[in-house]
Amino acid sequence: MTENESEQPPTPVVGLAAQLEQIADQLVLLARVQERLHGLFEAALSRDVDLQAVLRKIVMTAMDLVGARYGAMGVLDTDRGENGGLAEFIAVGLSKQQLADIQGLSFPEGRGLLGHLIHDPVPLRVDDISEHPDSVGFPPGHPEMHSLLGVPIHIRGEIYGDLYVADRFDGSPFSVRDQTMIVALAGAAGLAIDDARLFRQLRLRAEEFQRLLVPRLPDLYPFEAAAVYRPAPTPSLLGGDWYDALLVSEDTCAAVIGDVLGHDIHAAAAMSQTRHMLRAFLYDSDSPPSSILARLDRALQAITDTPVTTACLARLEPEAPAIWTLRWSSAGHCPPMLITPDGQARYLSVDSDLPLGVDITVPRRDHTHPVPAGSTVVLFTDGLIECPRQPIDVGLERLLALAAEHAERPLRAFVQALTEGHPSGDGRDDLAVLALRPPQASPAPNSATAQR
Template structure:
């Protein structure tokens, strides 16, 4: 035993006195450190989940197509809580599932084709009837479960949350079976609920975008004419809006028979893509019709009169166009006469599949720029069964392609379709690519076979 009271006894020095570790071998300080480490790990996990949630919301908001947004949502939900399977059931106004978007299930499309869409009963029906988050730890043991159709993956756990848009349940997001085999927890439910709440804004935006797109396209199409019967000439026209907003544009086409027996065709493009371009296009089209009927003069004269008439308009619009007359010459057959006001040239395809651009060196400038400048006329014979194509630049222009390459591609493609019916040729030309950076107006005219 020590004579110095300040020095600990040997047992104390060895850790068996005051402050000794409890029987488990851990000090109170060690427990605190372990608890603090656990809190830091949880905080780090929560931060990672928050970042994942924000990333998911950004990804969902990046697209305006409703079905693409919904697919992003299902994928984001499964990734966010590390689930094996995900599905989103879109509901009708009556609460029936009208579409199902799935992630993780192999052969999902085949299963849907064989079994049809899920019915609104069982656990799915429970969420439809009572749109609140639903968690099930054992699907097979739950009395509300009605089982799975043949060939469906066997699932054990379920987490479902409603998807509301403007206080209306748009659908339900379902996840099944976490990757680590554990049941879904409160944190998973909170994350999925937050994701569904944020996604509702993107869904509403995409729906409004789709409505605006359809309304704009319908308005644009109403401004375009129904083509008359111009027999024996055949004529077809197509209009395709740009793949992205704005969908209101100034592209147009027109064709009509004139009092002197000739046929007038025109394709043009008013500068701009907004709510003003489309009505201006309608005005210019109507003015051209009136001017053409008035005098039945050469194309250059009609366009020159249009150019001068536009000077009476406050802030006259600029427009490019090709205006052409097709008339029957007893000696030479059908002959095309045209003038070009800063527009892509016409393309002539013979019955044998030869493509020729009608692009003489002399051409005019767009209308609405500087009235009074000369506008040359050109003439060219139209061989029997040949096809004349007039179009706007949206058909040949792409952000990632040179315009000369676009012209070559169009000529090659059209030449290969020379013997196709005219309507099929137009459909094929517009179906050549998935989308367009700009509006497209296309007018095709086919000359009849010579009687013989």
């Protein structure tokens, strides 16, 4: 070895290993943050989205990222101005006893360290809360906390609130690395909160739009009727379910329920168009349901681009004293349900004809069944019986049991019970149900009815 070679410094293997280890540690950190943020956005965009649940998810994510014992979210009260304190305060990590001890306390008023972050919205990391000049202690019953890390949450350039974590489980103070993670989380949290709020607004507007398309039932005296429409749980998914009913004579009531294929604005528009066209065909018409559905099918295929549609069109007409006749035609739809005065529920199952929009050359058929006075006829869409976790037959049987259980209730309460008791679906289908009760006494059948 030469003299020059002996003077060369050793290769910094130890320093390089430390750098590589630090890089690997940062990669693990980024993967953890990405995983938590993915879960956060899943919560914000779930079909059962609730802003309170999203806020709580953010707090729990922050606690998990830095190993904190306590966490909280303070939401500013924007109605009271910039210095108006907090409108909400979501605390996580307290035991049942601690929650009981502080129950009844109002939201923090934005004083002390909480107020410091509200009025000076930059990250705050405190190793010893009691030694900070802005510390004012804790209210009675509140657990003692020692270290604090707080960061502001911005939404669209405005302060929405603050995210706090306190006391690491290992007893060490919060580090710069902890602060970096919570700052990153707060940025994503602002987006998630904004998405949750927009998602809720979208749901409310979609539901309002859908309900505007579905009519209120007119006065059907002497018949009694009630109906419920429930939009799909997933916001932005408009449905094609609809119902309608009207008197076609003083003693005959027509009722229809239908479902346009699809879950978008096109399906909702097609539903409205189909319903109005059918209502025009029904008005002052004595044609049987099969004839009207065939006429509707021809018109839809000739002058519209309406998607495939299922429908059940029925007429309740007098037959004899205390006896009515249900005459119906089904275009690929669920069968009507009949509940007799003794509370027995059954489906009037028949071989259904093709849905509308498939083949106008195939004839349509009518079916009849006697309906004793005091009975209830129920028409419904498949959203009331379908569930991805069970066969459709299970849903049908469950609906029968529900109908029999609530048959004695007033008609409005009855249809509400059916919709509230249906199995939860996958969030992609709306539902509609229409129930009709004829008068207790049937008038003498009119001449047109007798001729049929």
